[in-house]
Amino acid sequence: MSDCLVIGGGIIGMMTARSLSLAGAKVTLLDQQQCALESSWAGGGIISPLYPWRYDKLINELSSASQAVYGQLCAQIFEDTGLDPEYLKSGLLMMDEFGTPKASAWLKTHHLNYENHPRGALFTQIAQVRNPRLLKALKVDIINKGVVIIEQTKAEQLLIKAGQVIGVKTNQQDYLADHIVVCSGAWSSQWLKLKDEILPIKGQMIVLKAEPSAVSHIVLDQGRYIIPRKDGRLLVGSSMQNVGFDRSTDQQTRQSLQDFAVSRFSQLAKAKVEHHWSGFRPASRSGKVMLGRFGKFENVYLNTGHFRNGLNMAPESAKRITQLIIHQ
Ligand SMILES: Cc1cc2nc3c(=O)[nH]c(=O)nc-3n(C[C@H](O)[C@H](O)[C@H](O)COP(=O)(O)OP(=O)(O)OC[C@H]3O[C@@H](n4cnc5c(N)ncnc54)[C@H](O)[C@@H]3O)c2cc1C
Structure with missing residues (x-):
């Protein structure tokens, strides 16, 4: 046993x-x-x-x-x-929401500080x-x-x-x-x-091949994010789809993730999408x-x-x- x-x-x-x-x-x-x-x-x-x-x-x-x-x-x-x-510890640069009354109150109670950054709030930890x-x-x-x-x-x-x-x-x-x-x-x-x-909530992601240092922190804006890996690859995510166990990925989501990355960092316009995948988040x-x-x-x-x-x-x-x- x-x-x-x-x-x-x-x-x-x-x-x-x-x-x-x-x-x-x-x-x-x-x-x-x-x-x-x-x-x-x-x-x-x-x-x-x-x-x-x-x-x-x-x-x-x-x-x-x-x-x-x-x-x-x-x-x-x-x-x-x-x-x-x-x-x-790449830090996270939040471009939105950190200044709302709800966020400010939460940050104060949880003693979580950020550094001011020209493009938002940098959570270095x-x-x-x-x-x-x-x-x-x-x-x-x-x-x-x-x-x-x-x-x-x-x-x-x-x-x-x-x-x-x-x-x-x-x-x-x-x-x-x-x-x-x-x-x-x-x-x-x-x-x-x-x-x-528990429902499967599909999320699609892409990875871009970029120069190391193109993006130095995790970047978060409007619910979407870019995650810079050590080797310069950039993960860009993600969609939220309640479509059952359908693993397919689609061109429209791929494009919108790529557009998001380029809109925040124009130098990524030429970065190639190396891979595009999906996964099922377990959501109660x-x-x-x-x-x-x-x-x-x-x-x-x-x-x-x-x-x-x-x-x-x-x-x-x-x-x-x-x-x-x-x-x-
Ligand atoms: C696009 C995307 C981005 C995400 N980004 C983040 C992030 O940045 N940070 C973060 O914290 N989380 C993130 N998440 C969420 C995170 O990935 C999940 O919350 C987490 O992986 C759930 O882990 P798990 O072990 O419960 O599920 P899974 O990793 O799905 O593992 C479940 C396992 O159970 C097995 N299994 C299922 N049913 C049975 C059965 N009947 N018998 C035997 N085996 C079974 C499956 O084969 C599977 O291996 C993301 C998810 C997605 C999809």
């Missing part, structure tokens, strides 16, 4: 598996395909909510606690695996991570720590005996466990009946993160619904679920 069964191998599932394993649990992680190919791969890797004042208390708590440990966590994973997640690299490193790290990863295995339903959950039925075989943590992102409502349904209908016990079951936990902020909130979400399981 495995102590803990984690369903889903995105950032949330792998961080949860790491945290449980460090706390001494025997952990098995299942993924319906390969780990790290979905939203956590597709995302931008900004380690902050875009406009924090738009979010509830829990989201801000999870974000700020995660932000406080992210740099050290990435350094540790780099040291343990030799794979660099490219954590970078905001960082980014190169999420596909973080995921690659994290996978190696958890395997080294003893987590058993089983891919191409889809959780189909909870196994219940005499009113108790004893494991999970999959398309391969049954897995028994003392505790089950659901980290199946946008697919969570496909195999579990959740009161607060209520807008809330689902972190805690699932319904009446004492040993089933939800760690999902992170919507636009899962990369950012993963470390603290994993820590809280671990504390709940270990200390009951």
Whole structure:
């Protein structure tokens, strides 16, 4: 019998598996395909909510606690695996909204300062991570720590005996466990009946090949952003589309993302679009993160619904679920 069964191998599932394993649990992680190919791969890797004042208390708590440990966590994973997640405090230049009464009040209460910049407000403490690299490193790290990863295995339903959950039925075989943590992102409502349904909200992104230093900070304006990677590549995102599990990308969105980048930095007019992709953000209908016990079951936990902020909130979400399981 495995102590803990984690369903889903995105950032949330792998961080949860790491945290449980460090706390001494025997952990098995299942993924319906390969780990790290979905939203956590597709995302931008900004380690902050875009406009924090738009979010509830829990989201801000999870974000700020995660932000406080992210740099050290990435350094540790780099040291343990030799794979660099490219954590970078590039700062975030916000061009809009920072001066509204709601934003000003929030910034004051949260003691968050910015530097004045000719084009807006520069939040120097905001960082980014190169999420596909973080995921690659994290996978190696958890395997080294003893987590058993089983891919191409889809959780189909909870196994219940005499009113108790004893494991999970999959398309391969049954897995028994003392505790089950659901980290199946946008697919969570496909195999579990959740009161607060999880919807897949598609986001499209592009990456531009530019000269390093063309853009030096993350730039945010009108809900869209540009993220400068260390090698000069610029991620530009993103759309928000409630269209089910339709992965297609379209020319119109690609063009509007490119236009956004060029309108803010005219020198990007000749930068080539290297790649264009989409991912499914796990969004609950209520807008809330689902972190805690699932319904009446004492040993089933939800760690999902992170919507636009899962990369950012993963470390603290994993820590809280671990504390709940270990200390009951
Ligand atoms: C375009 C875009 C930009 C984004 N930018 C940012 C950003 O800058 N910062 C930020 O913090 N967040 C960002 N996000 C959001 C972030 O990516 C998500 O919140 C986060 O990745 C969710 O992580 P997850 O592990 O829950 O989901 P996923 O990464 O989608 O992982 C879920 C995993 O569960 C597996 N699974 C599903 N169902 C089953 C099943 N039944 N059995 C077994 N396995 C199953 C899937 O195969 C998948 O591997 C962005 C998202 C998008 C799409």
